[in-house]
């Protein structure tokens with residue numbers, strides 16, 4: 001085994017409260033460039049909140065977030081985009097009245113200046129949006145909106161990409177294709193955090209997973225090992241996932 005690469009993102013004892021409720025209750029993890037880390041856990045366990053806090057949508061109430069060793073907790077989203085962090089949304093939020101092409105152009109103009117941008121045409125082709133390039137984003141189906149959201153994030157040239165249930169709503173062939181795209185992004189050096197309920201997809205693309213429950217990590221390691229942990233099994237089978 002090669003030595004562990006230095007993490008680009010380090011999260012230590014992260015806390016996020018909503019009123020008296022702890023959505024994140026001392027979460028710690030790290031991810032390195034080129035690595036795909038899975039963040040899994042039952043509904044309400046804090047996965048989206050973790051992405052929201054790391055991407056600057058919410059300020060943390062405790063703990064530390066560092067990007068290449070520099071503290072970034074509480075830094076606003078638009079500043080973090082310029083420093084190389086971007087994310088997708090569980091429910092995408094494109095500019096609905098702009099065309100697909102215009103949505104991508106806005107993100108390209110907004111991205112990290114230090115990195116040469118891809119062209120709109122490349123992004124449209126690479127993510128299968130060329131056929132709808134000149135349609136308003138409001139015309140897209142939910143899978144296309146997810147792809148546009150991914151392209152919007154990629155257009156800003158992130159070093160750390162946070163994906164919140166990107167794969168939900170795709171058919172198996174599309175899932176294979178998206179998995180390969182995500183792996184190619186990691187192979188190019190991007191650090192990627194993937195939140196996903198589809199365990200086959202997680203198994204296929206991640207190097208390592210963190211299992212969350214009630215805002216806390218209950219497991220860190222390979223998914224294959226996670227599914228043998230009694231505590232993990234209980235969390236997934238005991239509650240709302242029993243059905």
Ligand code: ADP
Pocket residue numbers: 018023041042043044045046047048049050
């Ligand atoms: P997950 O993505 O793992 O399903 P979330 O991070 O969305 O979970 O939510 C974790 C918990 O925090 C849930 O109980 C949710 O209701 C609560 N929560 C998330 N965002 C907010 C918010 N903006 N205001 C109040 N409670 C919130």
Ligand code: MG
Pocket residue numbers: 047048049090
């Ligand atoms: Mg969520």
